Amino acid sequence: MPENGDQMTENGVVLQGDGLTKQFRSGDLVVDALRGVDITIKRGEIVAIIGPSGSGKSTLMGILGGLDSLTEGRLEVGGVDVTSMGENQLAEIRNAYIGFVFQQFNLMPTLTAVENVALPIQFASTRKFNPRERATELLTTFGLQDRLKNRPSQLSGGEQQRVAIARALANDPPLLLCDEPTGALDTENGNLVLDTLFQAQAKLGTAVIIVTHDPRVAERANRTLVMTDGRFGPAG
Ligand SMILES: Nc1ncnc2c1ncn2[C@@H]1O[C@H](COP(=O)(O)OP(=O)(O)OP(=O)(O)O)[C@@H](O)[C@H]1O
Numbered sequence: 566m567p568e569n570g571d572q573m574t575e576n577g578v579v580l581q582g583d584g585l586t587k588q589f590r591s592g593d594l595v596v597d598a599l600r601g602v603d604i605t606i607k608r609g610e611i612v613a614i615i616g617p618s619g620s621g622k623s624t625l626m627g628i629l630g631g632l633d634s635l636t637e638g639r640l641e642v643g644g645v646d647v648t649s650m651g652e653n654q655l656a657e658i659r660n661a662y663i664g665f666v667f668q669q670f671n672l673m674p675t676l677t678a679v680e681n682v683a684l685p686i687q688f689a690s691t692r693k694f695n696p697r698e699r700a701t702e703l704l705t706t707f708g709l710q711d712r713l714k715n716r717p718s719q720l721s722g723g724e725q726q727r728v729a730i731a732r733a734l735a736n737d738p739p740l741l742l743c744d745e746p747t748g749a750l751d752t753e754n755g756n757l758v759l760d761t762l763f764q765a766q767a768k769l770g771t772a773v774i775i776v777t778h779d780p781r782v783a784e785r786a787n788r789t790l791v792m793t794d795g796r797f798g799p800a801g
């Protein structure tokens with residue numbers, strides 16, 4: 566297993582999926598949520614994924630992040646085949662190499678902004694950073710230096726999402742997976758959150774995948790993938 570983000574992206578490929586297939590079964594009913602998706606994500610690129618509701622975008626994010634298992638196909642994270650990894654190993658990959666940002670911010674309500682961001686560093690098996698220092702630095706980078714000691718209920722939605730992005734970046738993962746990160750925000754806050762994701766790319770070199778219904782995101786991304794019925798189709 567690679568030791569850190571630099572090694573894992575030696576050939577510039579952060580993540581590669583081949584023929585990713587996911588079926589959900591309940592009783593006799595089979596849903597083909599992913600029908601053979603090929604995807605390659607390179608270091609530091611921002612990729613938007615758009616497509617209609619039910620087309621498989623969130624399913625794909627769950628698979629890429631190791632939150633859900635594949636029915637068929639092969640997935641490499643940083644050159645390591647994770648297709649048949651057990652839950653413990655997968656959890657380690659997740660914590661070290663992949664950050665998650667969801668539509669709901671999912672911050673711990675009783676913790677301050679700094680404490681929320683510091684948490685995943687405290688849980689990391691190999692600690693790369695001083696938790697409080699790193700948390701303060703990231704929040705400052707994202708313009709939240711005056712909100713360090715605020716709890717989530719004392720922050721706006723946009724501020725909460727920026728704290729959630731800082732938390733996702735706490736262990737310096739090479740890849741950030743964002744599922745509709747601006748979905749719960751108004752235009753202004755949505756734009757601030759987008760700026761934050763682009764800052765992460767520019768300053769930390771993080772590759773970012775953004776699932777979105779928002780055409781502004783797709784306009785700013787390096788490339789856009791269009792999902793239809795469990796597959797990527799031609800853009801446009
Ligand atoms: N746990 C599950 N069990 C059964 N079917 C599921 C499950 N999760 C998703 N599906 C089905 O898989 C398909 C893809 O769902 P998915 O959530 O990936 O779509 P999506 O593109 O993210 O949609 P949206 O834009 O509405 O978020 C849908 O038909 C959905 O009903």
Ligand SMILES: [Mg+2]
Pocket residue numbers: 622623624
């Ligand atoms: Mg979804």
